[in-house]
Amino acid sequence: MELFSEVCTPEQRCLSLGRTCEELVELREKLREWLIACPYLPQEITDQKLEILLLNSKLSIERAKELVNMHYTLKANLPEIFTNRDPVSIINAKLLDYLSFAILPKLTPEKYRVFITQVRIQDSKEDFEINVWDYHKYIYMMVDMRNTVDVCMGDIYAFDLAGARMNHFLSFTPSVLKKSEMIVTKGYGAKIAGIHFINAPSSMDFFINVLKATVKAKIFERIKVHSSLESFYNYVPKSILPADYDGDEISMAEIQKKWHKSMIEWTDWFKKEEALVPNESLRPGPSVNPDNLFGTYGSFRQLDVD
Incomplete structure (x- = not known):
């Protein structure tokens, strides 16, 4: 099923970095050679996945090595997100109510x-829980699918908080937010072009303060809270937005339905991807300590967002 009607070409992405597709292929082969010399890492990584990680590393071979290492190390150390990735179960999770x-x-x-x-706004006045780990699992299942077919210049994350309540903000503790930031920037090497909040309740002020104290300043500077859709349109035009936001595209529900159909079709692929984790018994030096990984980030050098 066609999930994207518009993508960048690898040529466009390479050109934006001042490089060529020929250089991308050469670097991919070098990265493959390095991977073979690291038997503790999964060897079944596709050429396309290596190219995506290279592009997210701005075609720096050293940064790409770190990104490959961290990508799979995080997957092994966050089982609440990266295991039991059954599409039918997650699609039917209460989260999506x-x-x-x-x-x-x-x-x-x-x-x-x-x-x-x-x-979404709920009729009931009673608080409803959002399972933050189911939320992350669901998103990264879609992100992993996306990374097999999509090339772009960066990501914009928008959050419509029309139905959000105070207990939802409290669920995203500093620990959860730090792990989220680490997955996006260090595990996937994503270029965050912007983070936008629309229809935000008054309790958003509290959450903004938590974000400011938790995430890197470089990311916090890209956060925008919009008092109206009109200001949001300056960043994301109506021509690409769903009908829910007076946009020209199909509704959120219709887009989601397409993704769910594809997710179910990809069930076997998710099972294979889940098995791609490091073999710690073969890793040189000490095994990864999750406390260090999510505390001081252990021995992994921090990667810039850009």
């Missing part, structure tokens, strides 16, 4: 891919 999530099929004029999380 309250949330919609869509990766938009078209790019912004700057060639950014837009992700929208929508907390």
